[in-house]
Amino acid sequence: MMRFDGVLNGEDIQAVVDYVLTTFVINKEYNTRYHIPENGWENHQRYAIAFPFALGEVSLDTPWEELSPELRRGRRLFMTSCITCHDRAAVRREGEPWEPRAVSFPRGGYSHRREHGETDAESGATPYARHDIAPQLTGLTAQERLGERLFQGNCAFCHGADGTGKNWIGSFLEPRPRDLTDPRFTAAMDREKLRQVIREGLPDTTMPAWKAVLSEDEIAAVAAYVERAFFSAQ
Ligand code: HEC
Ligand code: HEC
Structure with missing residues (x-):
């Protein structure tokens, strides 16, 4: 997201805000220019069998027997490739399973870093909270300290x-992020392999390549921190 303060004046920005608010937030207009090649959607039309579900024309909970063979294929496509963004489209029987309540963590502004008493009980009680606390290490070298900040x-x-x-996000990834403290993992790792990965x-996993983001020195620093903080944590 670039800054627009050198491009648009205050009045222009206000006009864009008004437009987005009334068109998309209030009137819920379709932004028909989303699935375009510039956004990475070459020939979106080839997914047409799933459109009825994306557009809410056919309910997602329509009994399987009532769906034509083509709609069955469309529903399968929708469930695997579209629902992450398109939510559950339309359903016949509204009810608790379809309540559009965001399930997220931490909830209600909870922060484990805050003083005791300000946290909401539900979040503080989840098993995820304790995995969001970094190890308290003393005597880190300058390189390890940089690595800590980067990690x-x-x-x-x-x-x-x-x-x-x-942690919360990690638990939902498939495959899960490697447990960097697991002795079976640390035994098979050395510093060079760590830097390499x-x-x-x-x-085929969500583990990104960092070479375009971090310099060689920064990669070495993260690796040094991972080794120091986690390899002997068990
Ligand atoms: C990365 C998120 C994302 C994914 C994945 C996605 N969509 Fe969309 N889609 C959007 C957004 C954003 C819009 C614009 C919605 C709006 O303005 O209300 C949209 C709009 C649409 C529209 C209506 C307008 C148009 O541009 O044609 C259709 C039909 C549609 N998507 C079908 C699909 C199908 C079928 C799939 C799966 C193959 C899919 N989408 C997957 C984000 C996504
Ligand atoms: C978007 C999520 C994500 C981010 C961000 C991420 N990782 Fe990973 N990482 C993963 C996943 C998922 C795996 C496990 C893949 C598997 O088991 O096949 C993994 C695996 C690893 C492994 C084990 C590699 C192996 O060969 O077993 C190391 C080490 C690692 N990540 C370090 C890092 C470091 C350091 C960073 C930050 C610079 C980082 N990861 C950022 C998701 C992520």
Whole structure:
């Protein structure tokens, strides 16, 4: 997202805000220009069998027997490739399973870093909270300290601040982020392999390649921190 303050004046920005608010938020207009090649959708039309579900023309909970063979294929496509963004489209029988309540963690502004008493009980009680706490380490070298900052800023989101991958986001990834404290993993890892996997990522998983984001020195620093913080954590 670029800054527009050098491009648009205050009045222009206000006009864009008004347009987006009335058109998309209030009137819920379709943004028909989303599925275009520039957004990575070459020939969106080839998914046409799933459109009735995306557009809410056919309810997602229509009994299977009532669906034509083509709609069955469309529903299957919708469930595998479209529902992550399109939610549940339309359903016949509204009710609790379809309540559009966001399930997220932490809830209600909960932060485990805040003073005791300000947290909401539900969040504080989840098993995820304890995996969002970074190990308290003393005597870190300058390199390890840099690595700590980089890991907690870039990797903890998936791997957990404690490296276990048992945090909220980590628990939903398939495959799960590796538990960096697991002795079976640490025994098979050395510093060079660690740098290599951070640099190149792991194909067919959500583990990204970091070589375009972090410099060689930064990769070495993250690897040094992972080793120091997690390899002897058990
Ligand atoms: C990465 C998110 C994302 C995914 C995945 C996705 N869509 Fe969409 N789709 C959108 C957005 C955003 C819009 C615009 C919605 C709006 O303005 O209300 C949209 C709009 C549409 C529309 C209506 C307008 C148009 O552009 O044609 C159809 C039909 C549609 N999507 C079908 C699909 C189908 C079928 C799939 C699965 C093959 C799919 N979408 C997957 C985000 C997504
Ligand atoms: C978007 C989620 C995500 C992010 C961000 C992420 N990882 Fe991963 N990482 C994964 C997943 C998932 C795996 C496990 C893949 C598997 O088991 O096949 C993994 C695996 C690993 C492994 C084990 C590799 C192996 O060969 O077993 C290491 C080490 C690792 N990540 C380090 C990092 C570091 C360091 C960062 C930050 C610079 C990072 N990861 C950021 C998701 C992520």
